[in-house]
Amino acid sequence: MPMKFQFTITPTVGGETAEGAAEEEVPVYDLVIIGGGPAGLTAAIYAGRARLKTLVLAGPLPGGQPANTDIVENFPGFPEGISGSELTQRFRSQAERFGAQVVLDAVTEVDFSARPFTIRTYGATYRAQAVIIATGAVPRRLGVPGEAEFFGRGVSACATCDGFFYQDKKVVVVGGGDSAIAEGLFLTRFAREVIVVHRRDRLRAAPLHQERAFANPKMHFVWDSVVEEILGEQTVTGVRVRNVKTGETSVIEADGVFVYVGMEPKTEIFAGQVELNEAGYIVTDKHQRTSTPGVFAAGDVQDPDYRQVVIAAGSGAVAAIEAERFLAEETRPTQTQPPV
Amino acid sequence: MPLLDKETTEQVKRELADLAGPVRLVMFSQTFECDYCAETRQLVEEVAELSDQLTAEIYNFVTDKEKAEELGVDKIPAIAVIGAEDYGVRFYGIPSGYEFTSLLYAIRTVAAGKTELSEETLKTLAGVTEPVHMQVFVTPTCPYCPMAVVLAHQMAIASPMVRADMVEAMEFPHLAIKYQVMGVPRTVINETVHLEGAAPEPMVLEKLQEALAGEQI
Numbered sequence: 001m002p003m004k005f006q007f008t009i010t011p012t013v014g015g016e017t018a019e020g021a022a023e024e025e026v027p028v029y030d031l032v033i034i035g036g037g038p039a040g041l042t043a044a045i046y047a048g049r050a051r052l053k054t055l056v057l058a059g060p061l062p063g064g065q066p067a068n069t070d071i072v073e074n075f076p077g078f079p080e081g082i083s084g085s086e087l088t089q090r091f092r093s094q095a096e097r098f099g100a101q102v103v104l105d106a107v108t109e110v111d112f113s114a115r116p117f118t119i120r121t122y123g124a125t126y127r128a129q130a131v132i133i134a135t136g137a138v139p140r141r142l143g144v145p146g147e148a149e150f151f152g153r154g155v156s157a158c159a160t161c162d163g164f165f166y167q168d169k170k171v172v173v174v175g176g177g178d179s180a181i182a183e184g185l186f187l188t189r190f191a192r193e194v195i196v197v198h199r200r201d202r203l204r205a206a207p208l209h210q211e212r213a214f215a216n217p218k219m220h221f222v223w224d225s226v227v228e229e230i231l232g233e234q235t236v237t238g239v240r241v242r243n244v245k246t247g248e249t250s251v252i253e254a255d256g257v258f259v260y261v262g263m264e265p266k267t268e269i270f271a272g273q274v275e276l277n278e279a280g281y282i283v284t285d286k287h288q289r290t291s292t293p294g295v296f297a298a299g300d301v302q303d304p305d306y307r308q309v310v311i312a313a314g315s316g317a318v319a320a321i322e323a324e325r326f327l328a329e330e331t332r333p334t335q336t337q338p339p340v
Numbered sequence: 341m342p343l344l345d346k347e348t349t350e351q352v353k354r355e356l357a358d359l360a361g362p363v364r365l366v367m368f369s370q371t372f373e374c375d376y377c378a379e380t381r382q383l384v385e386e387v388a389e390l391s392d393q394l395t396a397e398i399y400n401f402v403t404d405k406e407k408a409e410e411l412g413v414d415k416i417p418a419i420a421v422i423g424a425e426d427y428g429v430r431f432y433g434i435p436s437g438y439e440f441t442s443l444l445y446a447i448r449t450v451a452a453g454k455t456e457l458s459e460e461t462l463k464t465l466a467g468v469t470e471p472v473h474m475q476v477f478v479t480p481t482c483p484y485c486p487m488a489v490v491l492a493h494q495m496a497i498a499s500p501m502v503r504a505d506m507v508e509a510m511e512f513p514h515l516a517i518k519y520q521v522m523g524v525p526r527t528v529i530n531e532t533v534h535l536e537g538a539a540p541e542p543m544v545l546e547k548l549q550e551a552l553a554g555e556q557i
Contacts, residue, residue, distance in 0.1 A: 005434070005437075006437050007344055008441060009441055063483060070481075085438070152526065152537050158482065158523075162524060165516065256522065
């Protein structure tokens with residue numbers, strides 16, 4: 001198999017801490033960015049250039065969602081497309097070039113009730129005058145019988161990771177959005193047949209993805225259907241689907257199931273610290289401000305609508321600019337009110 | 341043509357700037373019937389150039405059979421990362437893509453001879469008296485995989501009874517089939533117990549104990 005070798009250096013894996021963080025006297029950062037995807041790293045580029053003392057806590061999956069995307073074709077400036085891992089690596093290099101510090105530690109708890117804000121991770125406690133939350137979103141699970149049992153051995157949410165194991169096999173992709181179709185197309189490189197099971201009668205994916213999917217002889221579609229169970233004994237043998245219009249159930253034989261049924265924001269640790277909406281997304285205004293002054297949010301953690309790399313990056317830039325303004329306002333000498 | 345571009349080379353130099361001690365990258369290769377042996381050898385040689393503390397040793401898997409047996413190397417391309425002692429840290433298949441991070445991390449940790457594992461884990465590992473073999477199956481395009489590899493390697497460094505391999509599934513498809521690898525990372529412990537995903541430290545430790553308990557019965 002011809003292969004182009006890439007060598008990706010992600011931030012140090014496993015509980016390592018930023019320099020000095022384990023000491024008693026914790027350095028207070030101007031800005032701590034929680035999350036190392038497109039939003040967080042773009043915010044870091046802007047914050048670094050604004051000469052803010054900036055720390056990025058990149059979390060367990062450095063690079064965010066694009067890190068497991070085969071190819072990103074809609075980020076401006078890369079007319080040939082760019083691999084998701086390379087793009088996020090470039091974001092990181094650019095952030096570091098301007099002085100932001102990136103570590104892979106994951107945040108376990110935050111306290112935004114007093115400033116400087118406190119951010120606790122597995123390895124250390126950090127303090128910051130301002131915070132940008134850019135923790136992104138994680139794939140939603142189907143929540144059907146068999147899914148948890150077979151996760152990692154027949155059920156996957158990462159086609160770039162696991163596609164290889166489905167050479168000449170038949171796989172089911174659940175979902176009808178951009179991720180489902182793009183990853184389904186990626187899987188056709190390995191699998192002999194890719195069955196897309198979608199709960200509606202048309203795809204939500206971008207028209208270009210749809211054109212490619214309909215033109216691909218390996219792609220087939222089961223419309224108006226939801227997966228009710230993942231079947232198998234030792235390995236996955238298929239899925240049971242129910243047609244939502246007729247109520248009829250049937251079994252589709254398959255060796256693997258890839259689930260792309262949307263995302264859930266990663267906001268559990270922020271509940272009670274900033275306002276969340278009913279779906280769990282962080283509520284922000286157009287300046288990326290959250291309900292807590294000095295805390296900003298960017299990227300998919302506050303965006304249920306678009307979920308694009310370019311938009312996450314854009315909101316990250318806004319958040320950093322606003323964080324800088326917020327900090328600058330504070331250090332400005334206070335003007336004494338003239339007596340009335 | 342070098343495998344590592346200029347930018348990556350600079351980054352590696354920074355990552356390896358303050359190695360705590362000397363590290364040998366002992367690589368086993370062969371000219372024929374090995375997909376990525378040539379590239380793995382080149383990678384080892386290029387990386388070794390980037391720190392005074394690093395040396396590359398290249399052996400032939402066939403003609404240096406004794407050396408291979410001494411280090412327990414049973415397939416190629418193989419890299420044994422050896423510091424003050426041989427902790428049992430191995431890479432089978434080329435550590436490219438995300439796994440390059442695992443290689444750098446292994447070099448740094450082996451150089452230091454100490455890990456970042458929790459007190460709890462170290463205490464449990466100190467009580468291990470039976471051999472433990474951890475095989476972590478990966479693909480180079482899996483961003484979660486280095487977490488599992490790094491954890492297994494750290495356990496190998498922490499305990500003289502534990503050895504840990506990264507196994508690149510695409511280069512060893514027969515092993516992927518043998519161990520029913522359908523997703524990565526997948527960690528196989530002592531042939532008997534397996535674990536899916538980049539599991540947290542306590543969960544891996546529990547599986548390790550489970551593998552040991554299973555053997556005593």
